[in-house]
Amino acid sequence: MLREKLQAQMKEAMKSRDALRLSAIRMVISAVKNRDIELRRELNDAEITDTIVTLCKQRRESIRLFKEAGRQELVDKEEAELELMMSFLPQQLTREELEALVMKTITEVAAAGAKDMGKVMKALQPSVAGRADGKLVSEIVKEKLA
The missing domain is CATH 1.10.1510.10 (Uncharacterised protein YqeY/AIM41, N-terminal domain)
Structure with missing residues (x-):
């Protein structure tokens, strides 16, 4: 624990x-x-x-x-x-791992563009919580949806 x-x-x-x-x-x-x-x-x-x-x-x-x-x-x-x-947090995701996870999530939720960012972030949150900086996740999602 x-x-x-x-x-x-x-x-x-x-x-x-x-x-x-x-x-x-x-x-x-x-x-x-x-x-x-x-x-x-x-x-x-x-x-x-x-x-x-x-x-x-x-x-x-x-x-x-x-x-x-x-x-x-x-x-x-x-x-x-x-x-x-x-050091007390779980192993942090690399940018490449994060990008792959974002792309997979975008496909899963069938996101079409920037208007679906909230949907993607909501679906992505459980798998990245504590393992990646929220600001970085948000930037990558924006980048991929653009």
Whole structure:
């Protein structure tokens, strides 16, 4: 279970005195616990994965903003945290795998053009959740429907 993996990684980071890893893992565990409290139950692995995906999106946005502000030390820290958080997600799909999946889905739902993007995204979502960045999926779907 993902929750136990997070706890084990946190203990390992404490023992090795890896402050960055420990900080990032604690952030993930904290977000998961907050979501537990919000929903008044323990999250399952899929919901924990969704929470980690959300944290990754936040890191990407922070990286973009810090780059614009010229704060390289903060960019480096955020990138390290992002990389660590990504290690808790399922294996990410390559662009080629994603394109093949998009084409297969377009065929399955008989999408004709850009107006069917919502239909394609809805059908595609379960198979890419946590395995690909939503923005990239959206770009590829747009590209293929054009």
